[in-house]
Amino acid sequence: MKDLNEEQQERAAGLKGLGCSRKRVEDARFTQGKGNYVDDIKMPGMLHGDFVRSPYAHARVKSINTDAAMALDGVVAVLTAKDLEPLSLHWMPTLAGDKQMVLADGKVLFQGQEVAFVVARDRFIAADAVELVEVEYEELPVIVNPFEALQSDVVLREDLAGQTEGAHGPRKHHNHIFTWEVGEKDATEQVLGDAEVVAEETVYYHRTHPCPLETCGAVASMDKVNGKLTVWGTFQAPHVVRTVASLLSGIEEHNIRVVSPDIGGGFGNKVGVYPGYVCAIVASIVTGVPVKWIEDRMENLMSTAFARDYWMTGKISATKEGKITGLHCHVTADHGAFDACADPTKFPAGFMNICTGSYDIPTAYLAVDGVYTNKAPGGVSYRCSFRVTEAAYFIERMIEVLAIELNMDAAELRRINFIKKEQFPYQSALGWEYDSGDYHTAWDKALKAVDYEGLRKEQADRVEAFKRGETRKLMGVGLSFFTEIVGAGPVKNCDILGMGMFDSCEIRIHPTGSAIARLGTISQGQGHATTFAQILASEIGISADSITIEEGDTDTAPYGLGTYGSRSTPVAGAATALAGRKIRAKAQMIAAYLLEVHDNDLEWDVDRFVVKGAPERFKTMKEIAYAAYNQAIPGVEPGLEAVSYYDPPNMTYPFGAYVCVMDIDVDTGVQEIRKFYALDDCGTRINPMIIEGQVHGGLTEALAVALGQEIAYDDMGNVKTGTFMDFFLPTAWEVPNYITDHTVTPSPHHPIGAKGVGESPHVGGVPCFSNAVNDAFRAFGLRHTHMPHDHWRIWQTANRLGLHD
């Protein structure tokens, strides 16, 4: 953009476009309790559903007796698999090419699995009736460990017995799902064999849960008069839900309207399709009245999509000077009872092959084995693009382990291996083309900001003081440098259930110069109504305050694949900019007519078209909009609207440099975060205030995961962390003050150069917190200790290192 003069700058500022820390327009309603969430939807005659769930992790269902429940006054129906079977809805396809029981069909495979669906006059009667459904179970052997699953004679998925071919190739064992391989196996083994230095480590990324504040739910309403089904629900991808619902139910797609109202956080939890949605829809079709299903907190934690649960074994090789030569990674992926991962179809382990990270690693190989166990299905991307957090955690731990092996400073090891600025676009050994980056500049800025050398000196002094018995606290300096891959994605290789992952924007300019834009995405707290209006404001010269953004209603919004994997800005944001440019192109023709000049004699000037060389002759966008509707212009259709469907040519690759300074009490395992510095480069910055909010939120969820948040099972498959007493959700008290910073390296292929930011802090934050804990003990011989780093595990590490002797 060329430099603006003072008068132009004033007009530009009035637009509240790109770069403006505009306050979130959503917050007026959210802060006043005026949001409209699924559970706020109330309809006349609406019934309420509730699930009978399995107390066992693996059991045969011998019988289900619903008589007592049906006899309770107010109970309308109790659905079991038998009732759904005639509709072929007792099982449903998953997003990962597997199928999943909607209601227990013969057996249950995880604790909390849906067994029967009670429909009653009110929520309380439904809960009472759940207690009255008698289910006879015969317990079966439980497997909660994926390595044991691959050895066991116990067949978890009897429905797949004898099937040696799965959705992603051959199955090696009856509890095996797929093997996914990327890169050069032989060449990598050769490099590792010849290497001067090889570091090996197994890194477990524990099972956790996205845990949005609003749990999942839906209201289904089948209007039997006009044949139209409306479903309001907690959907991160409402259009996909509509298509899937049509394919499953046989109801034509134009007769299904799916609405995502306000959503109280998603973080990947609301991408998948859950039995509750299906049962609410079936119950409404059966009863002819609206049916609501809202899960409670324990149901959310126990049964809807988990995240992670990756056992990652790595080997990384280097020269004695620290130049990395090769990377080998094998993952044993615990997918639970059904493969319900929400990944693009061709990527059964998501984008795990971004695991070469920010480093120029010439040779690499990745293999992932998916495994069934008696745990809840899921495997969603919790505040990250598909498996990118796992990948970032893996490589950032391997770098630290290699630094120990080389007896080298981990910051320096990173620096000498970063992909250089001039290498972009960079082809990674595992198949990605990184669009842009300037890692060295970001790293140097981060290390300088925290006085890295000073920190290392202080840490060394602390170790000496500890050895002299003067302190019982150690100090950890956690480093991480991450590269994300977001904005899925190019239709040529990214689809979900066959639906290409483009996105869309449709703009309608009103005669008086305000506008509405509708998108195929759906905000769950990201602030789309604020930021997308800013993109448009800069493109079409109408103030963001005069632009309504609407999403989530499939009857009105253009088709899109929804919001997850930081794809809204890279994909729908691009569609918005391009739709805006179509508006501007038509506006230019209208302005030319009004000013009686040729199109080419006009130039765009913030919010108007100006005759070149005659700045006093112009038409503002507002004037043009009025003319578009009210003036007959030869050869130009009335109206001012545009739509753009955007298929991105590539992913975007945001990156960042984080540093965490942590003090650890070796006697109690209590850690205290003294400082956290986060530098993010998300390309062009749309709204710095919202970016900062995203960074704070993502870091807080990273802190949670690294320091205690887990879904833990006992050997019987019982969930040990089913409430907030034990599932760690940090409050303001546990959260440090974050220092945020940035560099700007625009994406070369995105219309406005933006890359997406919502998930970066989580992806970079988890390894940073974890590295801080590990680093605190490096001087005492620790190579690696698994997350979550809660008090007792930190204490155990200190104990094993002999620090309590």
Next chain:
Amino acid sequence: MIPAPFDYYRPSDLDGVIALLQEHGDEARVLAGGHSLIPMMKLRMADVPHLIDLQGIDSLRAINVTGTRVTIGAMVTQHDLIDSAELSSAAPILRETALQIADPQVRYMGTVGGNVANGDPGNDMPGLMQCLDAQLHLIGPDGERSIAARDYYEAAYMTAREDDEVLTAISFDAQPGGYAYEKQKRKIGDYATAAAAVTIQKSGGSVAAASIAMTNLSDTPVWSEAAGAALVGTACDAGAIKAAVAAMLGDIDPTEDNRGPVAFKRHVAGVILTRAITRAWDRA
């Protein structure tokens, strides 16, 4: 998280409460702040067909300090307790403890009486009241009686209170001297991984009297008489503290849970008690 059906009562005096308890026997429970009972009802782990709310009984909200005698009504909230200048001056350990319970929102509702009466080993007030040698005042069909906090707890959720009795107040003699309530927890709102209540009276450079109680390290709070005794007569030096910790470790019996295994809890209990004694001695 939907409770089973129940009838709700809100009597305005204790006679009304006792009458309801007599009428419904073990099908009735009294409700104070509700932060233990209501979650249990929502989880359907507690079946309470008759729920008797004590919010309507103003006489249970009194705080009285007369000389050294402190009396706290059962329905005094943790917030009231933190907010009372009188109590903070007479027995500052109460405030120090209450500030480590849950979070401000919970403390506006949660009561001292509920915390003490319920018999949840995770609650902080029981150990504190044992440390202070408090008396618990109960009322039932046969009138009033008092019982020492040190005799009240039998097992998790099992106490000396009969089903038709209600805790009305807690009283104790406030002793001058040093004090500390030290608690390790995983996060705000959590129960203790380990917590210690300590009071110490000092005389001529040595410990004249000491009382020590531990929270969430057995199925009841643990008043460790031996741990306190180990300090008496000493200058509260490292050796004495070590002896007190060793005595305390002989009295606790923690179990493994998500906070960690037994060895960890025992280790942390020792660290926490050491810190509590050190702080109490500094203040003595």
